[in-house]
Amino acid sequence: MGKRNAPLPKEKKTEEDVVKGKGVSTRAGARTRTTACGLKAVEGSSSGKKRKVYDAETSGEEEPRTESNDDEDVVSIHNLTTTIRPMLSVGAQVKKSETVVSTRLRKGMHENDRIEVFSKLVSLLDDSRRDLVRKMGFGALLTVKLRNLSPEFAYWLVTRVDGANGVFYGGGDMEFSLDPIQFNCVLGLPMGTQPVPSLNGNLDTRNRNIADHIVKMYGDSGGVSVQKAWEFAVGMRDGQGKAVATIVPIVTREEEFEFRIAFMIVILELVLCPSTDGFTLAGRLLPAASVAPESNSYDWCTFCLEWLKIWCKMFAHQFDQHGVVSGLGGCSLFLMVFYLDHLNVVPRQWCVMPRVAVWSKSDVDALIEADKKAGGDYGRT
Known part of the structure; x- marks a missing residue:
């Protein structure tokens, strides 16, 4: 049996300006700059008979779940969609x-x-x-x-x-x-x-x-x-x-x-x-x-x-x-x-x-x- 695949590294978050021009001010004449981070993608190994499926909330230090994939080399649509757990923004949580x-x-x-x-x-x-x-x-x-x-x-x-x-x-x-x-x-x-x-x-x-x-x-x-x-x-x-x-x-x-x-x-x-x-x-x-x-x-x-x-x-x-x-x-x-x-x-x-x-x-x-x-x-x- 081959070595267990190590968890893939987390994707680095990047910052970008989401409001061009004048942003929402916190005071008169002020300008603001906001950041937007994408959801963690579902990643997996494409080699061998075992596929690593990473949950959106799984950290890099935790062991990923392993699913059997003996018949085909792709994760089924059902498994893919059920492993994605969208993370609510701070504002969405407040709402x-x-x-x-x-x-x-x-x-x-x-x-x-x-x-x-x-x-x-x-x-x-x-x-x-x-x-x-x-x-x-x-x-x-x-x-x-x-x-x-x-x-x-x-x-x-x-x-x-x-x-x-x-x-x-x-x-x-x-x-x-x-x-x-x-x-x-x-x-x-x-x-x-x-x-x-x-x-x-x-x-x-x-x-x-x-x-x-x-x-x-x-x-x-x-x-x-x-x-x-x-x-x-x-x-x-x-x-x-x-x-x-x-x-x-x-x-x-x-x-x-x-x-x-x-x-x-x-x-x-x-x-x-x-x-x-x-x-x-x-x-x-x-x-x-x-x-x-x-x-x-x-x-x-x-x-x-x-x-x-x-x-x-x-x-x-x-x-x-x-x-x-x-x-x-x-x-x-x-x-x-x-x-x-x-x-x-x-x-x-x-x-x-x-x-x-x-x-x-x-x-x-x-x-x-x-x-x-x-x-x-x-x-x-």
């Missing part, structure tokens, strides 16, 4: 144990509530500014009754999105493919014929000049300031960016032009396409802000969906590796309303569109509490 929220709380992580900041802006807008918001195509955002979002619920929702395939998995058997029309139904966003530009190279001369104006008007050392744009949008600053003592209605075309730009900056970063840049407009959103004067002609539904998918995909890479992530991107307001609308409860005013207008803070709080599981995660209803 399986339903400790997504508790893990986040234990790490002491928190998010700024952008919806609270946006709702305050809406409460300060006079009639002249509200009329302009409707002309821009975003009048539905004026109907938002919520004053804040549960940070734990928003965080859990993001862990349920497969950004790579555009699928949203709720609790139980809830599974939906995400589509741009859903952003129109939920938030009433325009679905114009023109694609929203995402690269500076896609801008024409006029929009490139507007982008330069935005940087000059609202820029600071950290980038384009959402705070400055917010103050101008409500009338606390004039056309030169100076503070004013009294808020007055918009009357000139120049004032209308500036309001459209300022309001677009605010809703992009606070509502439609949040990033992890805090209250600074993400650099990749600058081209989108430049089309504010003709915003109603653009397809914001597709743009916001793609932004959500990109951020959820980057979030998933970090979550799979660490089981917890600091910083959320993408439209949490959309995910929340879409999820609540599809729970197994009595429908709420299905004849009303957009859906965001239906949900009051008390209704949302009550349903979120009813959907909470014992361990703190959601998906009970």
Whole structure:
């Protein structure tokens, strides 16, 4: 009898960048780098009548199992598949144990509530500014009754999105493919014929000049300031960016032009396409802000969906590796309303569109509490 074959050495794990460009930040302006490791392959000796079959969990120091193979020189499909035991990522283990929220709380992580900041802006807008918001195509955002979002619920929702395939998995058997029309139904966003530009190279001369104006008007050392744009949008600053003592209605075309730009900056970063840049407009959103004067002609539904998918995909890479992530991107307001609308409860005013207008803070709080599981995660209803 020949010598026993020694166990094959483990395959070395290699690191690679799984998120190109800007990753999910743990703080404003930070970049992150994640690693991805493949599953251990089933390996075996191809010589002799005995075949060594290595289990995915077998270490190099343990003796591998030996299977008889007298009739053929290959391992049967049955034996091959039954010996593979996929190893769950850290994030998958957290999901399986339903400790997504508790893990986040234990790490002491928190998010700024952008919806609270946006709702305050809406409460300060006079009639002249509200009329302009409707002309821009975003009048539905004026109907938002919520004053804040549960940070734990928003965080859990993001862990349920497969950004790579555009699928949203709720609790139980809830599974939906995400589509741009859903952003129109939920938030009433325009679905114009023109694609929203995402690269500076896609801008024409006029929009490139507007982008330069935005940087000059609202820029600071950290980038384009959402705070400055917010103050101008409500009338606390004039056309030169100076503070004013009294808020007055918009009357000139120049004032209308500036309001459209300022309001677009605010809703992009606070509502439609949040990033992890805090209250600074993400650099990749600058081209989108430049089309504010003709915003109603653009397809914001597709743009916001793609932004959500990109951020959820980057979030998933970090979550799979660490089981917890600091910083959320993408439209949490959309995910929340879409999820609540599809729970197994009595429908709420299905004849009303957009859906965001239906949900009051008390209704949302009550349903979120009813959907909470014992361990703190959601998906009970």
